[in-house]
Amino acid sequence: MAGRSGAVLVASGGGTLLALFVFTAPLSIVPAVAGGLGAGTVATAWILSSMSLGLAVALLPTGAIGDDFGRRRVFVAGGVVTAVGSLLSAVAPGPTTFIAGRIVEGLGSAALIACGLAVLGPAFPDPAGRARATGMWGAFLGAGIAIGPVAGAVLDAVAGWRALYVVITVLSLGVAVLGRVLLEESVSGRARKIDATGSLLLGGGLAALLAALTEGRQGWTSPFELTLIAAAVVLLTAFFVHQSRIEGGMLDPALFRRPALLSATTGAFVAGAGVTALMAFLCTMLEKGLARSPLTAALVVLAWSATSVLSALLTRHLPASVPGGARLSAGLVVVAAGLAPLAFLTPDSGPGALLGGLILAGLGTGVVNASLGREAVASVPTHRAGMGSGINNTSRYVGSALGVTVVTVLAVHPAGSAASLVAGWNVAVWVGIAVSLAGAAAIAALTVLGGRRTAAPVAA
Known part of the structure; x- marks a missing residue:
């Protein structure tokens, strides 16, 4: 049994590592990709946001x-779809094809992340074992973030940026094979059907929202931008109304009565909108604001991401009795403390000015990542593990998209000077600190509420 659980963890972690590797690898080489494809300002924004x-x-x-049709089946399909998207990006003649490939990569990686985390629930049913497994999952997530930018910079320097996507294609097929061999099929055990209407409403609403956030970096008052915002509001409202009226939809609104799920969802959104968004922009700030090379920028960011891997691994040794909400809240406070030194940079600052803050923020991020993995599966019934994972990770990446938009708007000015970029970055860091602290406070309040509900006597 232990061997089978270990195999599940290897496949789950490998898929998560790959997905985050794919997500972060281009961050250090955006100028090279945009230049090679002849991308303008808007297309470059989409290169960053498309996945x-x-x-x-x-x-x-x-x-x-x-959950309903087989987690292994969807996981394997995710690896194949990621490979298809990567190959499309590798051979893209222009930005439109490349952006389409990145969107397809995102679709495939979503299956790897959601089902990769969901399979841990059945494989590790006891709380202590699940805490250790989700700690490892958080470490794999951090490892993907750590390796991606460095690998992107190295491959671009050695063989050009297209080589990165050839490598990702091969790795994605390898993960698909890994999942097919190591995972056993698991389902919820309930007879259900695909919620096509819900999928279309949610997909259309989120696509309109993220398109609005991306296009909004150029201005918020154009008819196209306003249409996207209106479409997002209408479609997402219709999605939640639809889910509340049907049986067996992809989202059970009753789950949000659980303080633990609300804490995990809040934590994921805040982590995405705060520290993740800042780290996604940090390579750009280092290259254009502090005049550092792509490889140097990637190595500086590694101080944050590598520390988060170690921290996530150490989180496994925390007592299982410590509430997930308390871990999340404490982790976000540490993140905020680590970000503070990053808000006082000047164009003359060297990498050393960032390292202490990045290491401290990495410690907090590792705790948050491991705790989110645990809460995503522990805060919902076992048969809804995939739904819990999907809710959690959707919140993270919607938060990240919103956060990157805010950071970009604050940091990038028409003047385009290094000094203005660094000054804007400093303001964005203070916003990230405020978001992290507000999230920590909200999660602490939800944790207290959850404790009171648990302690309340059950009526006879």
Whole structure:
């Protein structure tokens, strides 16, 4: 049994590592990719955001479909779809094809993340074992973030940026094979059907929302931008109304009565909108604001991401009795403390000025990542593990997309000077600190509420 559980963890972690590797690898080489494809300002914004669109649209549907029709089946399909998207990006003649490939990569990676986390629930039914497994899952997530930018910079320097996507294609097929060999099929055991209407409403609503966030970096008052915002509001409202009226939809609104799920959802959104968004922009700030090379920028960010891997591994040793909400709240406070030194940079700052803050923020991020993995599966019934994972990770990537938009708007000014970029970055960091602290406070309040409900006597 232990061997089978270990195999599940290897496949789950490998899929998660790959998905985050795919997500972060281009961050250090955006100028090279944009230049090679002849991308303008808007297309470059889409190069950064396109995979987030695919992830956000597909995380909840693939988690729910995995619950009902086979988590291994959807996981393997996710690896194949990621390979297809990567190959499309590798051979793209221009930005449109590349962006389409990145969206497809996001769709496939969503299945890897949602079902990769969901399979841990059945494989590790006891709380202590699940805490250790989700700690490892958080470490794999951090490892993907850590390796991605460095690998992107190295491959671009050695063989050009297209080589990165050839490598991702091969790795994605390898993960699909790994899942097919190591995972056993698991389903919810309930006879259900695909919620096609819900999938279309959610997909359309999130696509409109993320398109609005991306296009909004150029201005918020154009007819196209306003149409996207209106479409997002209408479609997402219709989705939640639809889910409240049907049986067996992809989202059970009753689950949000659980303080633990609300805490995990809040934590995921805040982590995405705060520290993840800042780290996604940090390579750009280092290259354009502090005049560092892509490889140097990637190595600086590694101080944060590598520390988060170690921290997530150590989180496994925390007592299982410590509430998930308390871990999340404490982790976000540490993140905020680590971000503070990053808000005082000047164009003359060296990498050393960032390292202490990045290491401290990485410690907090590792705790948050491991705790989110645990809460995503522990805060919902076992047969809804894929739904819980989908909710959690959708919140993270919608938060990330919103956060990157806010950071970009604050940091990038028409003047385009290094000094203005760094000054804008400092303001964005203070916003990230405020978001992290507000999230920590909200989660602490939800944790207290959950404790009171648990302690309340049951009526006879």
